[in-house]
Amino acid sequence: MYEWRRELTKFARLIAIGVVVTVLCVGAVSRVTASPAIDISVSAAKAITLTPGIISTAVDTITVTCDTTTWKVTAADADATTSGKMTAYATGAAAYDPTPAKLASAMSVKATTATGAIGAEVTLPAGGDILTGSAVVDAQAYTLTFSQPVSYLDVTLTGDGETNEAPNTYRIVVTFTGSSP
Amino acid sequence: MKLARVIIALFMGLCLVLALGQPALAGLRVVGAKIEAEVSPGSSNAYEMNVGNTSDAPMDIVVEVRGYATSATNSFIALEPEKDTSQYSARKFLTASPSSFHLEPGESQDIVVTAKIPADVGDGGRYAIVFIHTMPSGTGTATITAIAARVLLTIKGSNLIHDSEVTPVSLGDIIPGEPLQRLVTITNNGNHHYKPYIQGTLRKGDKILATASIKDDWPIIPGYSRQFQLNFVGEASIPAGEYKVNIEVKDESGNLVTEGTFPVEFTEKQEVLPPEKAPLPPEPSTAAPLITALLPPSTAINWPVIVGAIAAVVIVGLLIVIFLLLRRKRAH
Numbered sequence: 001m002y003e004w005r006r007e008l009t010k011f012a013r014l015i016a017i018g019v020v021v022t023v024l025c026v027g028a029v030s031r032v033t034a035s036p037a038i039d040i041s042v043s044a045a046k047a048i049t050l051t052p053g054i055i056s057t058a059v060d061t062i063t064v065t066c067d068t069t070t071w072k073v074t075a076a077d078a079d080a081t082t083s084g085k086m087t088a089y090a091t092g093a094a095a096y097d098p099t100p101a102k103l104a105s106a107m108s109v110k111a112t113t114a115t116g117a118i119g120a121e122v123t124l125p126a127g128g129d130i131l132t133g134s135a136v137v138d139a140q141a142y143t144l145t146f147s148q149p150v151s152y153l154d155v156t157l158t159g160d161g162e163t164n165e166a167p168n169t170y171r172i173v174v175t176f177t178g179s180s181p
Numbered sequence: 182m183k184l185a186r187v188i189i190a191l192f193m194g195l196c197l198v199l200a201l202g203q204p205a206l207a208g209l210r211v212v213g214a215k216i217e218a219e220v221s222p223g224s225s226n227a228y229e230m231n232v233g234n235t236s237d238a239p240m241d242i243v244v245e246v247r248g249y250a251t252s253a254t255n256s257f258i259a260l261e262p263e264k265d266t267s268q269y270s271a272r273k274f275l276t277a278s279p280s281s282f283h284l285e286p287g288e289s290q291d292i293v294v295t296a297k298i299p300a301d302v303g304d305g306g307r308y309a310i311v312f313i314h315t316m317p318s319g320t321g322t323a324t325i326t327a328i329a330a331r332v333l334l335t336i337k338g339s340n341l342i343h344d345s346e347v348t349p350v351s352l353g354d355i356i357p358g359e360p361l362q363r364l365v366t367i368t369n370n371g372n373h374h375y376k377p378y379i380q381g382t383l384r385k386g387d388k389i390l391a392t393a394s395i396k397d398d399w400p401i402i403p404g405y406s407r408q409f410q411l412n413f414v415g416e417a418s419i420p421a422g423e424y425k426v427n428i429e430v431k432d433e434s435g436n437l438v439t440e441g442t443f444p445v446e447f448t449e450k451q452e453v454l455p456p457e458k459a460p461l462p463p464e465p466s467t468a469a470p471l472i473t474a475l476l477p478p479s480t481a482i483n484w485p486v487i488v489g490a491i492a493a494v495v496i497v498g499l500l501i502v503i504f505l506l507l508r509r510k511r512a513h
Contacts, residue, residue: 007504007508007511037211037212038214039210039211040208040209040326040328041209041326042208042326047320047321065210070398070399072256072257074255074257086321107322126252128255129254129255146322169320169321170321171322172323173317173324173325174322174323174324175325175327176325176327177259177314177328178327179257179329181215181256181399
């Protein structure tokens with residue numbers, strides 16, 4: 001009778017450990033995967049070399065992780081100053097030209113996989129969906145292409161960038177937004 | 182006894198694998214990136230999200246409550262406050278705290294979204310977006326990474342109206358050599374969101390010549406429109422002539438929201454997609470799946486928790502069986 005009780009106590013202890021470990025693990029797992037969980041990253045933006053007469057491009061990578069089968073990534077330019085067009089900017093003053101010189105054409109953005117285009121090419125500022133997911137993805141990388149038509153009529157910037165009246169580069173901020181329904 | 186220890190060791194190993202086997206992440210991560218709930222007038226409700234920096238660089242994060250809009254081609258737009266004029270906006274009811282913070286690589290921060298619902302809020306749904314974003318990085322083409330956590334609040338006990346209008350955009354357009362792919366706009370004139378299931382039929386009299394259907398997981402929110410492309414599928418090309426297109430819009434429960442019939446005229450033969458190239462999506466089920474039916478309507482299915490709970494029950498059961506077997510063995 002005594003041995004039977006001792007065995008029972010040992011097994012009860014094991015079961016208790018199992019339950020505690022289960023609860024802790026389930027808690028930990030649910031903590032990091034409370035649905036929907038979405039993660040997006042864009043590689044460090046590269047400078048785009050603007051060449052008159054051609055459509056200049058820059059290539060980056062966007063990486064998406066999402067635990068739901070449906071998700072989207074949109075691209076847009078939310079800044080009313082630029083409104084989808086690269087605008088004269090002084091890097092030293094960290095400000096746009098107060099009477100901004102803008103490139104004549106708006107920038108467009110698209111995302112592709114190694115096998116080809118999967119998202120629409122969208123034109124800023126409104127932009128739109130560049131990626132539409134129909135499966136769970138785990139650190140799935142896509143190539144981002146920024147396309148900027150440049151005209152011979154676009155102004156060449158000659159400032160030193162120290163004040164915002166002397167812009168030395170063209171700039172735009174593209175917002176990539178992920179969401180899941 | 183040894184067997185029991187082995188099972189426990191295996192179980193703990195499984196837990197370790199589950200804990201370490203999370204997806205590789207490399208950027209701005211938001212867990213719990215949607216709030217969909219029923220709320221009572223006059224109530225205060227708190228929701229938690231977790232924002233993480235999964236990159237290898239520090240991040241400054243800003244959390245803003247914005248309006249929730251859609252456009253013809255965008256299923257969500259995070260509206261600046263000054264542009265958010267919808268009567269169904271929840272933006273003014275919501276606060277997010279903290280509203281800005283700094284994260285080193287690997288760090289995360291809980292944010293609490295509080296919804297204080299006025300007593301006289303009215304009927305239907307209220308909508309907003311918690312817009313969580315990084316600061317611009319890079320020169321030339323700088324980028325902001327953002328997550329739009331949509332907020333869909335249904336006022337408890339209120340009169341929910343699913344009503345819409347369907348407008349043809351290009352039903353009669355002819356594109357020689359192209360299959361019949363046409364755009365329609367659905368406008369939500371009700372007071373509550375729904376996920377649309379759109380069915381189109383091309384008819385000559387009572388005869389159905391081609392069909393099209395779309396099921397979309399992104400809801401149409403009240404006061405806004407979205408555009409959908411109907412890809413018509415049929416057995417044979419459509420001769421020139423006059424036809425009618427009937428369009429039905431149902432919600433996710435299969436209830437008819439609206440329908441419309443529109444005359445179209447083809448001045449030349451019109452191609453349609455062959456059936457094998459355009460499989461029809463399934464009808465939305467009117468019966469909720471078992472597990473979903475066991476949960477409150479606003480609760481997302483958390484599969485890790487369900488699987489973990491089932492595993493726990495199985496393991497406890499195994500231990501009990503082992504105990505009983507050993508006990509019987511010793512008794513003999």
